[in-house]
Amino acid sequence: MVYRIADTQVTSSFIGQMMETKIALENKRKEISTGYKVIDASDDPGRAGTLSALQHTIQRIDRHSQRITFATTLLSTQENLVSNANDILIRAKELAVQAANGTLSTEARAQIGDEIFELRDTLAGLANTKHQGMYLYGGLDDDDPPFDLNQTAPFFYTNPPDAAPAPNPAEKTHWVFDDPAVELGQTDTRSVAISDTESVRIISRGDEVFQGAINALEILGRSLKGYRTGVDVNGDPDGTGDAYTFPDEYALQTSDIQAAIDSLESVRTDDIQAELSSIGSRVNRLEQTQQILEKLKIGTEDARSAIQDTDLFAAASEFSNLQTSLQALLAAGTRINSLTLLDYL
């Protein structure tokens, strides 16, 4: 039991309590102004590791979202590109149907043939599109376009004969997908991670999407220009093909044009539209993953917030309580110190 108290004790105890309350007030003010109740690891060491892990997760989700945006942009570009290729094939079919008409002269057919070769070159140009440094259908080979206009054997048609002087006419040339044994990675696909466990293909094999269409246009164009085209066991041009003998082989030419129309339609459905629908489904997957990531981010943010963020209502009320305590302490302190026997002497 205290039987006497020193004056310095009264003063130091008053100062100590005042400091303690002021420090608590300052801490609470910081908590309110920053919005965080946990900033230093020592504020909640038990959950500091969890908090750091949650922040990592949020940062990872943000990164995944950025990659999804990147992949979506890339696939949209591809979608436009393949859609244009589809339009080209439709236009080529229309021209071919027109050319297959038995009343058209061989010269008129040859003129349509020129337009078909224009379309072929446009299609090859689409297949060689470069976006952000990547050939969209060039596999891993960013240095070299996937399709080359080949004028040398064995992809050089034997007919028509070599032009003198060069250049050779279009019907003598062949757009060919690079040999993967020479251009490494040409037939590889490329994917991008869109979550911790999932990735989506952003670059498909160019040969599978475009080579069939290019070949079909070439065979059609050559027919219209008056040359047959020999094919190998895979149905690809083998470089051979004699000129039709008109007028005897006019009917044969018509029949080849009609066969080429079937080929065109077949590659449009099997390669081009298949790629379009594949792109569509991949874009859908990206959208779904984005939605999942957004939900995951909200959940993770909630968890982080529960550990780290200030409950403003509670903090403001505690701040107010501390203010009242400090006022009371100051009032009591000054009262006690003003009481002394000296006043009565």
Added chain:
Amino acid sequence: MSIISLLETSRHALSVYTQAIRTVGDNVANVNTEGYSRRRADLVTTGVVGPQSARTGTGVDIQSITRIVDQFLNSELVNRMSERARAEVRNEFMTRAERPFALDNQPGSLSYELNAFFGSLQDLTANPADIPLRTQVLESGGKLAEAIRQSYAEIAQLQREADNRLNVLVGEVNRLTGTIADLNYQITTNEYSANQEALTLRDAREIALRELGELISFKTVEDANGHVMVYLQNGFALVSGIDNRELEFNTDPSFAPAAGFPQAMDGGLLGSIVYAYPGGAEDLDLTEFLANGGGEVAGLLSLRGVNSTAAGQTTFDADGDLVRIGARIEALARDLLVRFNTEYLGPDEDSTTAGFQPSARNLDGNAPDAFGLFSFAEADTGNNFGDINSDGLPTTADLTALVAAGVFSFARNINFRPSTEREIAAARDIDPTDGTVSWAPGDASNIEALLTQRDALFSYATYNVGEVSETAKIDDFLNVTYSTVGSISRRTQDDHKFYAAREEQVAELQSNVSGVNLDEELSKLISFQRGYQAAARLIGIADELIADLLGTVG
């Protein structure tokens, strides 16, 4: 009693009350003096005179002026001050040590930069030849290395600061033990000659003991001569009678290993607190003993670390909290240097050719060096750019050899090795023939392999850095580092509050015994004043009696 002796009694009483009032005045004047113990004038009655049938007293005297102290409380207060000072300095340092580990996830922090680095690598896998994405990897790799260097430097700097402060404090301990020994002499001399307590000198010695208690923990015994003997818990006497023994702060004491103690985290040396016996005997090492005690010295030693004399000690074997934190940053740096650099090289391109041929390829088709992703400032031609055993691989054996060669820390100088975008090796050579290069610029298989290491469990004990021993993924290893720093810091905060409250309790009790209460003193003043007035009145009465007597006679 004669009338004359009444005059003498009253005169003496006036003198006694004057002295008593002076004692009160002394107390009032020192009401706010730190370490002042209030005094009390002990009044006693003087002897009696006269025949047995009519004995009368001879008045009042002052037996002594006494310092009001409780030796037990004083001694307990010194102990509590030691505990508080230890906790206080630990709290001060740990508050600063946890700054690099703030949980605001701001750019520049270790956590943010580690995540940003792996994020940029993952971005690169989408388009490995893309220069802007490679720029991002260059930047984030550089920032990660910088964050490691910065965090490490802050901890190393704190260790140095603790060491510097210890050097100063050892001087301060010597000054205080010298003062106490000196006061021992003065107190004995004064008390012998004046035959009463040397009040002010004893107060001064008590203050010196308290100041010493804030630095180290010790025990005291006062002998019959009034000398206070100050000794450590192990019996080592710091002050004995009027002599004190001075401690030394020495980075190369006689008991240090032949090659010297390992470097501190900043490359300097840690001092030991020793007593150098005169005559060339082996120095007495008090460092570990003092680290386990109380006071600021113990707090600083427990943070800074204490060197062990055991063989094969390294920078991160010193036993201290800052070293424990530094060791975790160091383990992280070594992980990047060994595990991630190894993966970055890719598999051996051609197992039929002797030696290791990395299959990783940068945009110019070249393979990286052994320390091709992360390197360190000391890697140069002299040590084959870190690959000291020239096996083409970055291994723990390389790091061990480098440590033996004087590279005590890698976190201190770690850097991101590629300096241009094209230097980043994202692809792998798929031709299994040494010298034949087949790779594609759009190939990200090397980066993808690097990313798998991020989520791989790894035993950090491999690096043999201090006490670091867990098996974890690199992110979790860092998360645990945050928790570890937080736990140490929180414990120091709690300890500081706890020991400050314990000190406050005893300080209050001690103050209640020895402190001055003005109202009490003023009450005494009134009492002594009245005594003085009464004695003065007695002189007046004696004077009147003598006058009456002289009138009768005259």
